[in-house]
Amino acid sequence: MSDEGFDAGHRVAPVPAGRLTARRERLGSTVLVVLAGELDLDSLAPADEALERALADGPARVVVDLAELGFCDSSGLNLLLRTRIAAQEAEIELRLAAAPDGQFGRLLELTGAGAVFSLHASVPDALADA
Amino acid sequence: MSDEGFDAGHRVAPVPAGRLTARRERLGSTVLVVLAGELDLDSLAPADEALERALADGPARVVVDLAELGFCDSSGLNLLLRTRIAAQEAEIELRLAAAPDGQFGRLLELTGAGAVFSLHASVPDALADA
Amino acid sequence: MNDHAGVNQMTSGQRGAEAARRLPSDLPPAGQRRTVRLAGLPRQVAHGREFARTALTDWRWPGEEAVEDLLLIVSELVANARLHAGGAVQLSLHASAERLRIEVSDAIRTPPALSLPHRPGLPGGHGLHIVQRLSDDWGVAVHADGKVVWAEVLTPAAEADPGA
Amino acid sequence: MNDHAGVNQMTSGQRGAEAARRLPSDLPPAGQRRTVRLAGLPRQVAHGREFARTALTDWRWPGEEAVEDLLLIVSELVANARLHAGGAVQLSLHASAERLRIEVSDAIRTPPALSLPHRPGLPGGHGLHIVQRLSDDWGVAVHADGKVVWAEVLTPAAEADPGA
């Protein structure tokens, strides 16, 4: 899959402030979950549902694309940390795609949670093996 | 034992501010522990030792005289609450002698701890049976 | 034999009312402030209480039981700094016509935590409940070098006229 | 594809330094204050963040990443009031030349408790650690009707010259 082709596929209309949209996509043995907008206590539900379903699909790998996530606080981080534990139990590999210099990268740095995630700068990086 | 005789026995020289003195006295099957002065985190040791020894003596009853206790904070209260539990385990009856309108009575009221102690207005009251 | 022998038995509410009937404080509205460094001192808790007792006497803080309650707050805050934060650094008292503010600083950034649920019959967790019951406001400010735990108590005059 | 694609990768220290190089704030020293009532509103957390974003934009708060950090503090404090205290009542922002003060009030007197030890890899307990890391001072004031949890962040100018 080319970089451009993938990009074109998951670009979405801008999400209103404070809202979150979640999209799932099956790519072979991987499920891609794209979270776009702002993830906080009030917008957890769609992200939670998409991540839960992605794990329930039983793929080898789940990649969570956070490139369009404009904001995430500790409520969102907690969801991803819970997802990490659930993935581990189901023996599914979890990878996050997020620019390290973005707001989510800042959140990982502030909390130290970066240490426990498999972090990739972009979705193509995350889809590459090893 | 007369009220006066007892009083005469346990009157002590005034204790300097912030200091505590502890005295033990065997009265038949009761050990009387007299705490005088100010009981706080820094003055726990003599009170702790006297109460521990009183229980170790294995009497039927321990009466703690708090009439000369000018001040007691939660550190002192915690010591008495621990003593209550230890006495219960050793099947020793613990009674406190303190005027309900004094500073210690105020502390019991503020914390609600009055509910768990056998409280008597004076040592003679505490020494009386039932 | 009993220091309080001359005082009639009173409930908490009566104690407050009694304090309010005393002469109003003659403090200047601009307030008074006293600070003592406690770092490194032995017997910090008693030291803090003595310091506060002297200040409140000098300022003619009204009400014997009200003063006892204030000394209990001082004792609890200094003891907490000793027990949970490596010792108190400083004790400050600020008095105004409306209130007394008690501040105890320490060098640990962890704020105090009210123990919940409060279990009256068990040892532990009483200190902050006492501070919460006796104060009108209390709180903590966490700084780069540590924190200040503070409590404020309204004067009887301010309590009688909260709008003033 | 990445909102931050144009920004070079920076460490935390560099982010701060970058913010400090921007134009100083042109706030009047007397300060600005804005308050919004959040009680009963849906999506309180996003609402609080939007309110803060608008105020900081109007006040030309310097530094894109600095503003992001401030919005994260707002988010954490409002979320905590929602999760642990029956909802936020009010959000206030006070800006001066030296600092921004963020205040979130709720109707529960129980103060927040920093979760210790902080376990970076596990869910829970991150909110107050974030507030502690991002703020210069933070704290709580417990009142008769509830409490205010607050955080203060120095402006880049005040940070560069702490004695001013």
Ligand SMILES: Nc1ncnc2c1ncn2[C@@H]1O[C@H](COP(=O)(O)OP(=O)(O)O)[C@@H](O)[C@H]1O
């Ligand atoms: N100055 C302080 N610094 C850090 N933690 C504190 C401080 N004061 C209180 N705490 C925390 O708050 C808890 C409750 O305090 P308190 O109600 O006084 O009960 P106790 O001291 O008996 O535990 C303590 O156990 C401690 O964890």
Ligand SMILES: Nc1ncnc2c1ncn2[C@@H]1O[C@H](COP(=O)(O)OP(=O)(O)O)[C@@H](O)[C@H]1O
């Ligand atoms: N506004 C609040 N009111 C009461 N308790 C609070 C408040 N904010 C935080 N707390 C307490 O402090 C704890 C730590 O908060 P935080 O670090 O944000 O982690 P989390 O919310 O994930 O538990 C909470 O679990 C809660 O017990």
